[in-house]
Amino acid sequence: MQKVAEIAQKRAIQLLNQGAVNRVLGWKKGEFPYDETPAVFASADELKDFVYDSFSSPNLSKYLIEESRKEGKVLAFLKPCDTYSFNQLIKEHRVNRENVYIIGIECGGMIDVVTLKNRGAVGLTGADDDGENITAHTLYGDVKVRKEEVLLEKCQACKGKKHVIYDELIIVNPQDEKPRDRFAGVEAIEAMTPQERFDFWRAQLSKCIRCNACRNICPACSCLQCVFDNPKSGVASKASPDTFEEQLYHIIRAFHVAGRCTDCGECSRVCPQDIPLHLLNRKFIKDMSAFYGEYKAGEDSETRPPLVDFSKDDVEPCIISDKGGDR
């Protein structure tokens, strides 16, 4: 991992010095040693702060909406799942592809800090990742855990190690594709009775404090003005008479990103209340694939997404209600 970061840093400096790119979008250390934060570097000197490690979970694609519209070219480091988001943004004409130089960077999965802390790594000062195990350094000594056990949810359900769009790749340790069941969580909810399901979501969504972090991080939520910020839309921030009213926010959001969500998992990662928001999106993804054939948003930048496409072979609405109704 350390080696990948060094190569990436070196290559970024090289491209900057050559004048091939004007800026670099990467990660630097945040307030804590484990909250790697997106950053734009404009010189070799600034790039000294560049980091890439098992805490570099933020998906940088969304930042390219702004960055790619500026003068000059920006180099962006994208992990495999981040490249799906970028492709989707190309499809929606939200980024200027010509102004972006993409380096696909190897990813062995990112660590969920909360889980790591729960496994005893309190007072975390850093961590080493050998691929199999994480050695967490803390104020009180080292804690060693199996990496698999402390992965972020989005990495446990990893879509794959393949970059779907890039200009060059940095891969030092080719990663094995492990069989992952992305939809087990959705299936568990589908198996519930309607009442259980309602209670589950009521409990989850009632925790929402409406901080909007899920929306602000989401690469699909790229509207110039979100309906929730538009007083004319009739759904903009109203005082909630009931905490559960936030359900509408999440459900409307899930509908708005349906067919466009690449399942990058950022919404659940940033939620301070640990609401499993990815489950809503994955339910849509699962159903869409069942109804209209396997579709992965962002796998390419041309295919018409099933929800804005129609063909004579589309399933009949009655078949959809058979599968999705109360039974």
Added chain:
Amino acid sequence: MQKIGVFICWCGSNIAATVDVKKVAEAALREPGVVFSADYQYMCSESGQRLMKDTIKEKGLTGVVVCSCSPRMHEATFRKAAESCGLNPYMVEIANIREHCSWIHKDIEEATEKAVILMRAAVAKVNLNQSLTAGKSDVVKRALVIGGGIAGIQTALDIAEAGYEVDIVEKKPTIGGKMAELDKTFPTLDCSACILTPKMVDAAAHEKIKIYAYSEVEKVSGFVGNFTATIRKKARYVNENLCTGCGLCTEKCPSRKAPNEFNEGLNTRSAIYIPFAQAVPKLAVIDPAACIHFKTGKCGLCEKTCDAKAIDYNQKDELIERRYGAIVVATGFNVIKLDNFEEYGYAANPDVITSLELERLMNAAGPTGGTLLRPSDKTHPKKIVFVQCVGSRGQRPCDKPYCSKICCMYTAKHSMLIREKYPDTEVYVFYIDVRTPGKNFEEFYRRAVEQYGVHYIKGQVGKVAENEGKLRVYGSDLLLNEQVVIDADLVVLAAAIEPDESAKKIATMLTTSIDTNNFLTEAHPKLRPVESATAGIFLSGVCQGPKDIPETVAQASAAAVKVVGLLAKDQITCNPCVARSDELLCNGCSACEKVCPYGAISYMDKEVNDHGKREVRRLAYVNEAVCQGCGACTVACPSGAMDLKGFTNKQIMAEVDAICR
């Protein structure tokens, strides 16, 4: 603030018997913006409209709600009335308290409550209505007729006679359709070819008519007055400008095993063929599935034979794009497949045939030269059993629930013709009912029974089984209440008819609707029988429902009149309820463009001033002449930038709020 008048129609007793109209009128006065309400016996009547107009003037109304029947019925009526006294027609809304309320409820209290709610929603909407002005768009003065049977031909001839250009697109190599296969026609028994082929020739010769035979409509875009169709002209492998239709190639062709479609597969034809002697256009066509040259690369006899040098093995399908103001669907019908009707042994026994096959066996241009010979041993059948309603009026999955309408009459025709020509032949007809509603139809049927001595047996056939070279028909006579067994030489099945398989595809292409049996749906079963629900699309012939030749021709002419009425206009008024995009909200994501079925949305880069911030953005632009106001874009738009005039998100939310209040 609007000044709204609410008018509640009794519709005689249609509404007033189930809805307490007085209560609805009282409730209306409590709604915001409502300054006047009244109930009236027939709002659509002259005096009802006068009440509305007078009130608009007296009270200075800015909006009107009429609680009455479906807007499909009288929205236009009331809008016109409002316009005549200076109110913008789009300030009038209909609350449908008939179809949506009085007709489907029994309880007066419940129905009244619902009528009040529907009224409330309409008032809430009118409060947000804005005056809309319709634009105009040009009409392309040319019509497209899909299907070249008698329906399509008649429609095209009538349109052309009125002076407008018309194209016929026929998927088969010749026009003529099913009627060309018929021998005689009821109830006058004139020869089908004698009355059809002159019309085919007229169509081909008419300077305003262009025939695209062996072609299919592949794509249609646009809207009433301005459609663009892509026509695939299939490769004939014969240059139609050079071919003289002499037929020499068809005689020389060594591949002669392909089933002859024109004779319902009762004999074979060559791989290069002319469908029949009177085909229009009279041009040869190569069936590549049967042609030796296409299968092995050898042969080439037709090419050598053809003096005109018309054979072109390398011919490719051609795509032609043409613009039209109106489209007529005349795709016709087919006889159903009888694979699922094992009881009649159609597949197992060559002497069990369909009525259409019998037409060919009795036709002078047919496989037997007009002598009735049974297919198996080419002998004269002495005893013939006709079975009616095969697959029609049935309840099983393989059955059609409807009456195919033509079978009673053609069966009477067949039995009569056979008894006339071969008096020694005994003819039996099994029927459920004999239906003869048509001019001179009952008389025709009576002649078959009384003058020609055809044995009509009320009852159905349970089984047809082969028995020593004959067909043993097991039936029941319901009038005598006994089982009947007849040893027949030939069994003729009056198989049900169904819309041609292209109907469904074409309906989808034209965004018009079909019913559960794949017949195209007319805009109104009584008052608009030849128009589809989609503006500019008209229906002609059996594609709309089973009908005989006289009815088909009448409907074809009716469709032509509707087309001519449209093409006679230089411009048509557009629907002002079209989408518009809010520049400051549009992300340029293309979701709307992708869902737009009319291709009305395009994108452009435009500088916007977003609260002082100037930048060039990719923005959606709606072509108002092309937009049909379906609203698909408004739902697809993630940021809510797209809205539909006359049905804005705000208006719809206001209606929902009013209903839920």
